[in-house]
Amino acid sequence: MSGDAKTLLVTGGSRGIGRAVALLAGERGWRVAVNYAQDEAAAAQTVATIEAAGGEAFSVRADVAREADILAMFAAVDARWARLDGLVNNAGVVDVPARVDEMSVERLSRMFAINITGSFLCAREAVKRMSTRHGGKGGAIVNLSSAAASLGSPGQYVDYAASKGAIDTMTVGLAREVAAEGVRVNAVRPGIIDTDIHASGGLPDRVAQMRDMVPMKREGTALEVAHAILYLLSDEASYSTGAVLDVTGGR
Numbered sequence: 001m002s003g004d005a006k007t008l009l010v011t012g013g014s015r016g017i018g019r020a021v022a023l024l025a026g027e028r029g030w031r032v033a034v035n036y037a038q039d040e041a042a043a044a045q046t047v048a049t050i051e052a053a054g055g056e057a058f059s060v061r062a063d064v065a066r067e068a069d070i071l072a073m074f075a076a077v078d079a080r081w082a083r084l085d086g087l088v089n090n091a092g093v094v095d096v097p098a099r100v101d102e103m104s105v106e107r108l109s110r111m112f113a114i115n116i117t118g119s120f121l122c123a124r125e126a127v128k129r130m131s132t133r134h135g136g137k138g139g140a141i142v143n144l145s146s147a148a149a150s151l152g153s154p155g156q157y158v159d160y161a162a163s164k165g166a167i168d169t170m171t172v173g174l175a176r177e178v179a180a181e182g183v184r185v186n187a188v189r190p191g192i193i194d195t196d197i198h199a200s201g202g203l204p205d206r207v208a209q210m211r212d213m214v215p216m217k218r219e220g221t222a223l224e225v226a227h228a229i230l231y232l233l234s235d236e237a238s239y240s241t242g243a244v245l246d247v248t249g250g251r
């Protein structure tokens with residue numbers, strides 16, 4: 001792969017939607033940094049799949065709830081490639097179903113630290129590297145929101161939905177903040193996508209249960225979300241910034 005190929009950091013790039021983004025980006029010629037928090041084997045497998053297809057990638061462990069981890073992760077990308085062209089703020093978690101009147105401060109702190117603060121800090125570090133204001137050459141950020149941001153997820157996880165509402169607002173605000181500095185910032189809002197996140201939230205059958213509520217009468221795949229993300233990262237989306245694209249089957 002050419003040494004001047006564009007570089008992309010995908011947080012939570014080891015599994016689910018992030019993995020699909022990493023693989024598709026690798027196929028399209030991006031050099032990919034695959035972040036993960038715990039599952040080293042999944043990250044290694046994602047990197048190996050990219051390399052087997054002729055791409056270039058490496059894995060980097062960092063818990064996006066920890067600023068020191070984020071700084072070390074960006075330093076690892078700097079050391080490897082000395083450039084950054086794209087960031088996909090994908091790492092995110094849900095939690096087990098609960099009403100707001102049952103939520104502990106520990107639950108809320110974890111949710112917001114990973115889903116909101118982690119995305120802000122990664123965006124901060126990316127802008128420092130990509131913005132022409134800081135001597136960068138421009139770039140693109142894509143944030144992972146959720147249909148939950150508009151639905152609110154009552155009785156399930158209003159905290160998660162609110163964290164994604166924050167992502168929508170951050171997308172619009174940051175997009176306008178850095179629009180004249182060569183950096184585009186957009187978001188995708190997936191609906192019901194078939195990944196392990198539902199089982200992580202204690203609802204392994206959630207996709208099957210929700211399928212009929214989707215106008216298209218089916219769940220989406222991680223690859224379908226990845227296609228939207230790769231579009232927003234690409235020059236084909238050169239006049240789009242601050243956009244939030246639904247990938248929900250009409251929901």
Ligand code: NAP
Nearest residue numbers: 012014015016017037038039063064091092146193195197
């Ligand atoms: P997933 O299958 O559960 O995968 C989550 C990924 O994030 C894994 O690679 C995981 O790595 C990583 N991760 C989790 N916590 C992390 C942390 N603190 N620091 C760094 N990485 C961390 O999730 P997914 O379904 O692909 O979801 C990806 C994004 O899409 C999330 O932001 C989610 O909110 C959003 N989304 C998903 C759906 C859906 O239906 N699936 C719908 C709307 C929005 P480890 O395995 O190492 O922990």
